[in-house]
Amino acid sequence: MSFKSTLAKFAVKQTPKKMMLWLANKKIKGVAKLTDFHFNPAEHKLYVQMILSGEQEKVELWIEDFTLVVHEKSYKLVIHQAQSTRPWLDKFLRNFALNRELKIPEQYADLIHGLLNSDFSEPEED
Template sequence: MTSFTKIINQAKDRGVSLILERWFSQQIEPFGKLLGVNLDSQNKTLRLEALLNGESEPIHITIEDYEIVEQSGQTYLIFNKGAASREWISTVLTTFLFGRKLKLPESYAGMIQMGL
């Protein structure tokens, strides 16, 4: 990969990270505050940091594989595997998130799809 291509990919990843951060912040709001999102589209990795209500230390979540799927005019994001800095959160993610379709709002779908 050339330096120019790498710079373009990093800029694209930063832009999509900001869009994902806005969307994830809305989703996590009842449970705490999202502190940051970092996308690496080349390695299909997504890292999130959040401070959950009642916790004194932030948690770190790494999504190691994701995909975008379109069905019947809707766009979905699927997280296939990953882990969290706390074992119980990894278990929750495995049980309730990994492998399931998350419907992307139309206002975010196009921008996220272009970047991922």
């Protein structure tokens, strides 16, 4: 494991949950407010609890199986299984997100690589 990926994993593990929520909420301001989360990269699981803008009830989202794929220098996330507490969000996930390669923005690629380094497939050869 590289120094950079070790440092990224250490930083995430040592950062208090309140700080992580604050940072995430700065990024998604105006769309939703994260109220809780749990991320387990070893088991490929993510749980998120949020309040969407304009709503008052919390929405829960479980991503229970995902893969990170490398194509040359770009990173893509493939979500294989997800569910939520909203039927419309479940349908959205089924129709637009599940089993599709979702490109990870370049500015977050190193962080994602550091967090999930051991879960990457080898780059595909063209």
